[in-house]
Amino acid sequence: MVTPVLDVKKLKTSFFTDDGLLTVVNEVSFHINAGEVLGIVGESGCGKSVTSLSVMGLVPALTSKVEGEILYKGENLAQASEKRMRQVRGNEIAMIFQEPMTSLNPLFTIGSQLMEAIRLHNKKLSKKEAKQQAVTMLKKVGLPRADELINEYPHQLSGGMRQRVMIAMAMICNPQILIADEPTTALDVTIQAQILELMKKLNEETDTAILMITHDLGVVAEICQRVVVMYAGKVVEEGTVESIFKKPSHPYTKGLIQSVPDMRQKKERLFSIPGNVPKPGSLPIGCQFAPRCSYAHEKCLKETPYLKALSIEQKVRCWLYEDEKESIV
Amino acid sequence: MTEALLKVENLKKSFPIHGGLFGRQVGEVKAVDDISFFIKKGETLGLVGESGCGKSTTGRMLLRLLEPTEGTIHFDGQDLTKLSKEAMRKMRKEIQMVFQDPFASLNPRHTVEKILEEPLIVHGVKDKGVRKKRVRELLETVGLNSWHAKRYPHQFSGGQRQRIGIARALAVHPKLIIADEPVSALDVSIQAQVLNLLQDLQKEFGLTYLFIAHDLGVVRHISDRVGVMYLGQMMELADSESLYESPKHPYTEALLSAVPIPDVDSKQERIVLKGDVPSPANAPAGCPFHARCPKGMEVCASVRPAFKEVERGHYAACHLYD
Numbered sequence: 001m002v003t004p005v006l007d008v009k010k011l012k013t014s015f016f017t018d019d020g021l022l023t024v025v026n027e028v029s030f031h032i033n034a035g036e037v038l039g040i041v042g043e044s045g046c047g048k049s050v051t052s053l054s055v056m057g058l059v060p061a062l063t064s065k066v067e068g069e070i071l072y073k074g075e076n077l078a079q080a081s082e083k084r085m086r087q088v089r090g091n092e093i094a095m096i097f098q099e100p101m102t103s104l105n106p107l108f109t110i111g112s113q114l115m116e117a118i119r120l121h122n123k124k125l126s127k128k129e130a131k132q133q134a135v136t137m138l139k140k141v142g143l144p145r146a147d148e149l150i151n152e153y154p155h156q157l158s159g160g161m162r163q164r165v166m167i168a169m170a171m172i173c174n175p176q177i178l179i180a181d182e183p184t185t186a187l188d189v190t191i192q193a194q195i196l197e198l199m200k201k202l203n204e205e206t207d208t209a210i211l212m213i214t215h216d217l218g219v220v221a222e223i224c225q226r227v228v229v230m231y232a233g234k235v236v237e238e239g240t241v242e243s244i245f246k247k248p249s250h251p252y253t254k255g256l257i258q259s260v261p262d263m264r265q266k267k268e269r270l271f272s273i274p275g276n277v278p279k280p281g282s283l284p285i286g287c288q289f290a291p292r293c294s295y296a297h298e299k300c301l302k303e304t305p306y307l308k309a310l311s312i313e314q315k316v317r318c319w320l321y322e323d324e325k326e327s328i329v
Numbered sequence: 330m331t332e333a334l335l336k337v338e339n340l341k342k343s344f345p346i347h348g349g350l351f352g353r354q355v356g357e358v359k360a361v362d363d364i365s366f367f368i369k370k371g372e373t374l375g376l377v378g379e380s381g382c383g384k385s386t387t388g389r390m391l392l393r394l395l396e397p398t399e400g401t402i403h404f405d406g407q408d409l410t411k412l413s414k415e416a417m418r419k420m421r422k423e424i425q426m427v428f429q430d431p432f433a434s435l436n437p438r439h440t441v442e443k444i445l446e447e448p449l450i451v452h453g454v455k456d457k458g459v460r461k462k463r464v465r466e467l468l469e470t471v472g473l474n475s476w477h478a479k480r481y482p483h484q485f486s487g488g489q490r491q492r493i494g495i496a497r498a499l500a501v502h503p504k505l506i507i508a509d510e511p512v513s514a515l516d517v518s519i520q521a522q523v524l525n526l527l528q529d530l531q532k533e534f535g536l537t538y539l540f541i542a543h544d545l546g547v548v549r550h551i552s553d554r555v556g557v558m559y560l561g562q563m564m565e566l567a568d569s570e571s572l573y574e575s576p577k578h579p580y581t582e583a584l585l586s587a588v589p590i591p592d593v594d595s596k597q598e599r600i601v602l603k604g605d606v607p608s609p610a611n612a613p614a615g616c617p618f619h620a621r622c623p624k625g626m627e628v629c630a631s632v633r634p635a636f637k638e639v640e641r642g643h644y645a646a647c648h649l650y651d
C-alpha cells in the first residue's frame with residue numbers, strides 16, 4: 001500500500017475573535033499520495049485557505065489554535081518547531097497564495113524576490129546563476145519580456161502577471177507538495193491551460209503531489225484525480241473526479257455543479273443555492289447545510305451526519321444516504 | 330437606439346520602462362493601444378483577453394485613476410479627459426470600480442463598516458444613523474451579514490473580501506460600474522448569487538456595466554456585447570450570441586476552445602497557440618497576434634488590420650476579412 005505524502009487527520013483550526021472562539025476548520029481529514037492531484041472545492045469562506053495555511057504553519061499563532069495531525073511523510077507538522085517549518089516551507093511544501101499581493105513584497109523587485117527563493121533552496125548558486133534560473137522560470141510560466149520584468153516591482157505588473165510570478169516562485173524549488181490556492185483565477189484561459197500543463201508536468205516528472213484549491217469545476221475536471229468538497233468547515237463529500245461529476249451525492253455538491261454558467265448555452269437566470277453560509281459556531285448540532293437544503297428533514301436539524309462510504313470511490317456526509325449499505329473500505 | 334452612456338475613442342496608455350545604470354527611460358509599454366468602444370445605458374459590455382493585455386488599465390483610465398496618454402472618454406456627454414481633478418472627483422459618484430485585487434484595495438486598518446461608510450461620507454451623507462443603516466443594507470445585498478460590519482479585512486476569506494469591494498462600489502448609487510474580475514475570487518454558488526444580484530440591480534436602477542473577466546461562461550451569461558482584447562488592442566467586438574456562436578477572429582476562436590469544461594467526458598478540440606506572448610514593450614508590426622495565429626498570412630506581419638464592421642454590429646480587426 002502507498003503511504004500518503006500528506007495525511008491530514010482531524011484538523012481543527014479556530015480563531016480567537018471578539019465573538020469568542022470561532023472554529024472555521026472542523027475535523028477535516030484528507031490525504032494525498034505522491035504524484036496525485038487532489039482538488040478542494042467549496043463555498044467561499046468554508047475554510048479552504050485556512051486549511052492550507054494550517055498545513056503550512058502560517059495561521060497567526062497568537063490569535064488561533066490548530067489541533068489534529070498534519071502528517072508529512074509521517075512527521076507531524078502540527079508539532080514541528082518554527083525553525084523546522086521554515087525549512088519545510090522553503091523546500092518541501094510550496095504554496096501559491098490566493099492573493100498574490102499578500103505574498104509579494106511591494107518594496108522589492110520581482111527578480112530579487114525570486115532569486116532569494118532560489119538561493120534559499122540552493123545556497124551554492126552564484127547570483128548570476130540564480131538570476132538565470134529566475135528568468136528561465138518566468139519564461140516557463142508564459143511571461144513575456146522576462147529579462148526586463150525581473151527589474152520591475154509588483155505594482156507594475158497586471159493581476160495575472162503577478163499570479164504567474166507567484167507560481168514561478170512556488171515551482172522553482174521542485175517541492176514534494178505544491179499547495180495551489182486558486183492559482184489561475186486571474187489568468188485568461190489560454191494561459192490557464194499553459195499553467196495547468198506546467199503543473200501536470202511537474203506532477204508527472206517529479207512526482208510532486210498537488211493540492212488544488214479552486215472553485216472552477218472545469219479546472220477540477222481537467223487536472224484532479226480526487227476531489228474533497230467542503231462546506232462550513234467540514235468535508236461533506238469526497239471521491240474520484242468521475243464519481244463526483246457523474247453522481248454528485250450531497251445536495252450541496254449537486255447545487256454547486258448546477259450553478260456553473262455554461263459557456264455553450266445561455267440561461268436567463270443562473271441557478272443559485274438559496275441562503276447563506278451559517279456563521280461559524282451558530283449551528284452546534286445537525287447538518288450545517290440543512291437550513292439551505294431542499295431535502296432537509298427533521299433529523300438533519302437534530303443530529304450531525306457522519307461521513308459515510310457509498311463505494312470505494314465516494315464518501316458523503318448526509319442523512320439521505322443513511323439507509324444505503326455502507327461499503328467497506 | 331438608446332444613447333451611449335460611455336463612448337471611448339482612440340484611447341491609449343503607455344508606461345515608461347526604466348533601466349540601465351541610472352534608471353533612464355529605455356522604452357515604453359504600450360498597455361492600451363488605440364481602442365474605441367461605447368456602452369449604451371443599461372447595457373453590459375464584457376471585456377476579455379489575454380492576461381496583461383490592458384483590460385485593467387482601460388478600466389482605470391475611465392475613472393482617471395490613470396491618466397490616458399491619448400484619446401477621449403465621453404460619459405453622459407462630457408469628456409472626462411478634460412475635467413479638472415475636482416470635477417472628476419465629483420464624477421466618481423457616478424462611476425465606481427470594483428477592483429481586481431480585493432486585498433490590495435481595502436484598508437487593512439479599517440473595519441468593514443468604516444470602509445463602506447467612507448464613500449457615503451465623501452459624497453455627503455451626513456446623518457450617521459442613515460449611514461449605518463445603508464451599511465447594513467449593503468452587506469445584506471452582497472450576501473454578508475450585519476455581524477460582519479465590525480470585522481477587519483484580514484478576517485475574511487478571499488471571496489468575502491471581494492463582496493465587500495462590490496458593496497463599496499454600490500454604496501453611492503453610481504450609474505456606471507467598472508467591475509474588474511468581480512467574481513473570479515468567488516465559488517460558483519456565490520458567483521451565481523452575485524451575478525444574479527448584478528442583473529437585478531441593473532434592472533432596478535438601470536445600471537450600466539463594464540465587466541472585465543476571464544471566465545468566458547460568466548461573461549457570456551452577463552454581457553449583452555463582448556469585446557476581446559489582445560496586446561493592448563481590440564480584436565473583436567460583437568453581441569455575445571454572435572461572438573460565441575460565430576467568432577470571426579482566430580484569437581477569439583483559440584480563446585473559446587481553451588475553456589476547461591466541467592464535464593469529465595467532454596473531449597473538446599483545443600486550439601493550442603504556438604509561440605510566446607509578444608511583449609507589449611516591443612509590439613510586433615502588423616497584427617499583434619500574427620506570430621501565433623494559425624491562419625496568419627503574409628500581410629499580417631506588416632500591416633496592422635483595421636478594426637471594422639465585418640457583419641452587422643460585429644467588429645473585428647483581421648485581414649481575413651479584407
Ligand SMILES: Nc1ncnc2c1ncn2[C@@H]1O[C@H](COP(=O)(O)OP(=O)(O)OP(=O)(O)O)[C@@H](O)[C@H]1O
Binds near residue numbers: 280486514
Ligand atoms: N484571521 C482570521 N480571524 C478570524 N476569522 C478568520 C481569519 N481568517 C479567516 N477567518 C474566517 O475563516 C473562515 C474561512 O476562511 P477561508 O479563508 O479559509 O475561506 P475559503 O474557503 O478559502 O474561502 P474563499 O473561497 O472565499 O477564499 C471565514 O469565515 C473567514 O471569515
Ligand SMILES: Nc1ncnc2c1ncn2[C@@H]1O[C@H](COP(=O)(O)OP(=O)(O)OP(=O)(O)O)[C@@H](O)[C@H]1O
Binds near residue numbers: 156186188359385
Ligand atoms: N504602473 C505600471 N507601470 C508599468 N507598467 C504597467 C503598469 N500598470 C500596468 N502595466 C503594464 O501594462 C500592461 C497591461 O496591464 P493591465 O493590468 O491593464 O492588464 P490586464 O489586461 O488587466 O491583465 P490581467 O488579466 O492579468 O489583470 C502589462 O504589460 C503591465 O505590465
Ligand SMILES: [Mg+2]
Binds near residue numbers: 048050098181486487
Ligand atoms: Mg480562500
Ligand SMILES: [Mg+2]
Binds near residue numbers: 384385429
Ligand atoms: Mg487586470
